[in-house]
Amino acid sequence: AQSVSQHNHHVILSEAASLELGCNYSYGGTVNLFWYVQYPGQHLQLLLKYFSGDPLVKGIKGFEAEFIKSKFSFNLRKPSVQWSDTAEYFCAVLPGGGADGLTFGKGTHLIIQP
Amino acid sequence: DTAVSQTPKYLVTQMGNDKSIKCEQNLGHDTMYWYKQDSKKFLKIMFSYNNKELIINETVPNRFSPKSPDKAHLNLHINSLELGDSAVYFCASSQHSGWAAYEQYFGPGTRLTVT
Numbered sequence: 479a480q481s482v483s484q485h486n487h488h489v490i491l492s493e494a495a496s497l498e499l500g501c502n503y504s505y506g507g508t509v510n511l512f513w514y515v516q517y518p519g520q521h522l523q524l525l526l527k528y529f530s531g532d533p534l535v536k537g538i539k540g541f542e543a544e545f546i547k548s549k550f551s552f553n554l555r556k557p558s559v560q561w562s563d564t565a566e567y568f569c570a571v572l573p574g575g576g577a578d579g580l581t582f583g584k585g586t587h588l589i590i591q592p
Numbered sequence: 593d594t595a596v597s598q599t600p601k602y603l604v605t606q607m608g609n610d611k612s613i614k615c616e617q618n619l620g621h622d623t624m625y626w627y628k629q630d631s632k633k634f635l636k637i638m639f640s641y642n643n644k645e646l647i648i649n650e651t652v653p654n655r656f657s658p659k660s661p662d663k664a665h666l667n668l669h670i671n672s673l674e675l676g677d678s679a680v681y682f683c684a685s686s687q688h689s690g691w692a693a694y695e696q697y698f699g700p701g702t703r704l705t706v707t
Contacts, residue, residue, distance in 0.1 A: 512695060516633075521682065522698040566633055579625050579637030579647070580696060587633075 480505035482571050484583035491559055492591050499554040499586050501569035510572040511552040512580065513543055517565045525567075528552065539563070564590045595619050596699035598683050604705045605673055612659075613668045613702045615683030623688040624666035625696065626658060629680040638681075641666055642688065670704075678706045 485500040503509065513525040526537025533545040543554045552569060566587050570580040596617045605611055617624060623642040629635045639658045640647045646658065655671045670677060683699040 514698075521700045522635075522684075524695050524697075527695050568635060579627070579640045579649075580635075581637070582635040585633045585635075 480509070480571050480573060480581050482569050482581055482583035484567075484569050484586050486586045487584065488587045488589070490589045490591065493561055494558050497554070497556040497559045497563075497588070499567055499569075499588070501552045501554065501583060502550050503552065503569075503571045503581075504550060505571060505573055507573060511543075511545060512570040512572070513537065513541070513552075513554050514568045514570060514582075515565045516568065516585075522568070525554070559588075559590050561590045561592050564588060595697050596683055596685055598681075598699040598702050600702060601700065602703050602705075604707065606707055607673055607675060609673050610669070610671045611673060611704070612670070613681055613683075613704070615666050615668070615699055617664055617683075617685040617697070617699075619685055619687075619697060621685040621687045621697075622663065623686050624660070625684040625686075626666065626668050627682040627684065627698075629682060629701070631679070635682070638668075639666075673704075673706045675706050678704055680704070 481504045483502045511528040514522045515525050516522050525541050526535050528535050528545045536542045541556050545552050566585045568585045569583040572580050599614045625640045626638040627635050638652045657669050659667045680701045680703050682701045684696040686696040687694045
């Protein structure tokens with residue numbers, strides 16, 4: 479079975495700082511990778527996804543992520559964070575062709591201080 | 593238009609009761625899901641369902657049962673509620689066919705509190 483590890487459970491940054499959230503997965507086959515964001519009291523929204531092709535994917539709100547197959551990683555980055563980026567961030571994996579739901583990491587709680 | 597909707601948004605009930613949470617999607621997707629988010633924000637798949645197949649996470653107690661009256665709906669019925677069932681439950685949908693898998697769209701969640 480697949481699993482996802484997010485190494486940073488709580489991250490506190492100042493506005494304009496650069497962000498990188500780590501995500502590693504374990505699965506031997508083809509995977510689809512996702513980053514979701516959950517703002518306080520809201521539902522999950524898709525930030526970006528990787529299915530195939532260019533391993534550097536760009537998402538909404540200035541976020542990007544890089545898929546490094548050799549490292550089983552899919553780290554999320556943003557060059558300059560804003561206070562409104564305060565939220566919970568989830569990395570998720572879906573095995574290729576899988577219909578049995580996303581496997582999520584435990585999430586990273588990001589706090590941006592003004 | 594809301595893509596994936598859930599009712600109710602909040603549900604407070606007592607131990608031992610039976611309750612249902614409804615989910616509807618208007619995206620024309622063929623696969624729907626239920627996830628549970630615990631108090632530590634950890635999200636875990638409970639069920640995925642399309643017209644052909646129900647996949648159940650083996651850790652889900654059999655007190656939980658999904659019911660799909662049609663392709664656009666996947667309701668979650670819970671029998672004999674326990675304190676540990678308190679959580680936020682999210683419905684999601686996606687289009688899944690063959691080896692193609694697309695992103696899942698999530699509903700707003702239902703916060704269940706069992707007292």
